[in-house]
Amino acid sequence: xxxxxxxxxxxxxxxxxxxxxxxxxxxxxxxxxxxxxxxxxxxxxxxxxxxxxxxxxxxxxxxxxxxxxxxxxxxxxxxxxxxxxxxxxxxxxxxxxxxxxxxxxxxxxxxxxxxxxxxxxxxxxxxxxxxxxxxxxxxxxxxxxxxxxxxxxxxxxxxxxxxxxxxxxxxxxxxxxxxxxxxxxxxxxxxxxxxxxxxxxxxxxxxxxxxxxxxxxxxxxxxxxxxxxxxxxxxxxxxxxxxxxxxxxxxxxxxxxxxxxxxxxxxxxxxxxxxxxxxxxxxxxxxxxxxxxxxxxxxxxxxxxxxxxxxxxxxxxxxxxxxxxxxxxxxxxxxxxxxxxxxxxxxxxxxxxxxxxxxxxxxxxxxxxxxxxxxxxxxxxxxxxxxxxxxxxxxxxxxxxxxxxx
Ligand SMILES: [Zn+2]
Numbered sequence: 001x002x003x004x005x006x007x008x009x010x011x012x013x014x015x016x017x018x019x020x021x022x023x024x025x026x027x028x029x030x031x032x033x034x035x036x037x038x039x040x041x042x043x044x045x046x047x048x049x050x051x052x053x054x055x056x057x058x059x060x061x062x063x064x065x066x067x068x069x070x071x072x073x074x075x076x077x078x079x080x081x082x083x084x085x086x087x088x089x090x091x092x093x094x095x096x097x098x099x100x101x102x103x104x105x106x107x108x109x110x111x112x113x114x115x116x117x118x119x120x121x122x123x124x125x126x127x128x129x130x131x132x133x134x135x136x137x138x139x140x141x142x143x144x145x146x147x148x149x150x151x152x153x154x155x156x157x158x159x160x161x162x163x164x165x166x167x168x169x170x171x172x173x174x175x176x177x178x179x180x181x182x183x184x185x186x187x188x189x190x191x192x193x194x195x196x197x198x199x200x201x202x203x204x205x206x207x208x209x210x211x212x213x214x215x216x217x218x219x220x221x222x223x224x225x226x227x228x229x230x231x232x233x234x235x236x237x238x239x240x241x242x243x244x245x246x247x248x249x250x251x252x253x254x255x256x257x258x259x260x261x262x263x264x265x266x267x268x269x270x271x272x273x274x275x276x277x278x279x280x281x282x283x284x285x286x287x288x289x290x291x292x293x294x295x296x297x298x299x300x301x302x303x304x305x306x307x308x309x310x311x312x313x314x315x316x317x318x319x320x321x322x323x324x325x326x327x328x329x330x331x332x333x334x335x336x337x338x339x340x341x342x343x344x345x346x347x348x349x350x351x352x353x354x355x356x357x358x359x360x361x362x363x364x365x366x367x368x369x370x371x372x373x374x375x376x377x378x379x380x381x382x383x384x385x386x387x388x389x390x391x392x393x394x395x396x397x398x399x400x401x402x403x404x405x406x
Contacts, residue, residue: 001213001250001255001307001309002018002182002211002213003055003059003060003061003349004247004250004251004307004309004348004349005182005211005255005307006018006061007061007346007347007348007349008303008307008347008348011343011346011347012300012347016064017064017065017173017174018063018064018065019063019064019065019066019067019169019170019173019174020063020065020066021066021067021068021069021165021166021169021170022044022048022066022067022068022069023069023162023165024041024044024048024068024069024070025040025044025069025070025149025159025160026162029043029044030148030149034147040149050235054234054235054238057238057243058234058238058243058244058246058247059243059244059247059349059351060349061349065173067169067172067173069160069165069169072165072168072169072172073151073159073160074151075168075172076141076160076164076165076168077141077151077152077153077154077160079164079167079168079198079202080096080140080141080153080160080164081154082202083096083098083140083198083201083202084096084155086201086202087102088102088103088201089140089201090133091155092131092132093131094131094139094142094143095139095140095141095142095143095155095158095161096139096140096141096155097132097133097137097138097139097140098137098138098140098194098197098198098201099133099134099137100114100134100136100137100138100197101114101133101134102201103197103200103201104200105200106136106193106197107193108193108196109188109189109192109193109196109210110188110189110193114134114136117136136190138161138163138190138194139161140160140161140163140164140198141153141155141158141159141160141161141164142158142159142160142161143155143156143157143158144157144158144159162191163190163191163194163195163197163198164198166191166195167195167196167198167199167206170195170206170207171199171204171206176199176204176205176206177205177206177207177208178206178207178208179207179208179209180207180208180209180210180211181195181206181207181209181210181211182210182211182212182213183210183211183212183213184212184213184215185212185213185214185215185256186215187212188210188212192210192212211255211307212256213255213256214253214254214255214256214257214258214259215258215259216258216259216261217258217259217260217261218260218261218262234246237261237266241266241270242270242273244273244350244351245266245269245270245273246269247348247349247350248269248272248273248313248350249261249265249266249269250309251309251310251312251313251348251350252265252268252269252272252309252310252313253309253310254306254307254308254309254310255307255309256306272317275317275320276320276341276345276350276352277352277353277354278354279320279323279324279341279352279354280342280352280353280354281353281354281405282324282327282354282403282405283323283327283338283341283403284354284358284403284404284405285358285362285363285366285401285402285403285404286327286334286335286338286401286403287335287370287401288335288339289335289336289338289339290336290339291336291339291340291342291343292319292333292336292337292339292340295315295319295336295337295340295344296340296343296344298315299312299315299316299340299344299347302314302315303347309348312344312347312348313348315344316341316344316345319337319340319341319344320341322337323337323338323340323341327398327403330398358404362388362391362393362404363404365384365387365388366384366388366395366401366402366403366404367402368380368384369381369384369385369388369395369397369402370397370401370402372384373397385397388404393405
């Protein structure tokens with residue numbers, strides 16, 4: 001979803017610097033390394049490679065920056081030192097903690113005060129070490145146990161807490177008061193709240209806005225593996241279906257809601273893509289035109305309203321229908337509608353097959369054919385048509401000019 005957002009913002013004319021950090025040290029990595037008797041670096045390198053390979057397959061552009069937590073440990077130690085020095089962080093026997101009572105508006109992201117949060121009880125992950133000053137206090141620096149990866153610090157060897165990793169990397173690369181912080185809705189609390197709390201405790205401005213996305217779920221509460229045959233995750237999905245189908249499926253869900261991955265939804269996405277590909281093939285040689293301004297305005301209106309991608313794709317499919325009808329009827333505005341379809345696809349990172357399949361020499365012949373017709377040189381036009389047909393093209397000539405199809 002954030003690739004869609006990034007592409008849309010860039011398409012809208014904004015320059016985007018997207019930082020996507022890699023947590024390459026945490027408890028689950030250490031546990032897995034111990035379980036599999038492998039160095040933890042081997043696990044993180046492999047997972048990162050698998051991740052970016054999968055992202056590449058679904059046409060997710062590489063982030064501008066991909067910082068690794070382990071490259072920032074020194075800066076994390078410095079930040080934690082500042083928090084200790086200003087009295088907002090304190091030492092216990094298992095690490096360094098932040099005192100959330102020293103953060104004036106702690107709970108802002110979940111719209112809950114500290115008292116409400118505790119009254120709410122169990123489901124929030126606020127309890128931890130028993131020698132904390134307050135149950136919601138969280139670890140900034142964790143002392144290492146023997147055999148665990150460790151870095152030096154003034155308080156003892158250890159590793160940074162997850163919440164400290166993100167705040168240091170984002171403030172270093174994006175600076176104070178950056179525009180947007182994104183993440184899954186499960187990260188809103190405690191993770192994002194705790195990132196923000198550290199910045200506030202340092203007297204720094206953090207993210208100006210936040211976006212939290214919903215989860216990928218199976219339909220009807222079924223396991224994905226059950227409803228979609230062998231498909232249990234994104235890699236499986238891409239083995240069995242056109243990877244673009246996943247982007248299409250996401251586009252047709254709102255980012256804040258759950259994304260339902262069911263057989264029906266995947267089939268519908270595959271079918272929708274086939275329609276778009278056929279459209280791209282049909283219109284491959286339609287003369288270039290300025291995209292229809294009203295269509296793009298309607299598309300922007302939807303997308304600018306909290307990234308309403310279902311609304312945006314509805315405009316896209318409506319425009320495909322109108323353009324097909326215009327081409328069928330030989331109407332003069334078909335070119336502008338066709339161009340608008342390609343603009344909208346580019347804006348959300350949908351690559352259509354068929355669009356670039358007409359090679360330049362065939363397009364040149366089609367253009368020469370149109371020029372010959374305009375000059376009433378029908379002998380030349382007929383000769384060019386025959387040449388194109390001999391090359392396997394179906395040649396359709398209308399008032400808008402010649403289109404080529406296989
Ligand atoms: Zn984070």
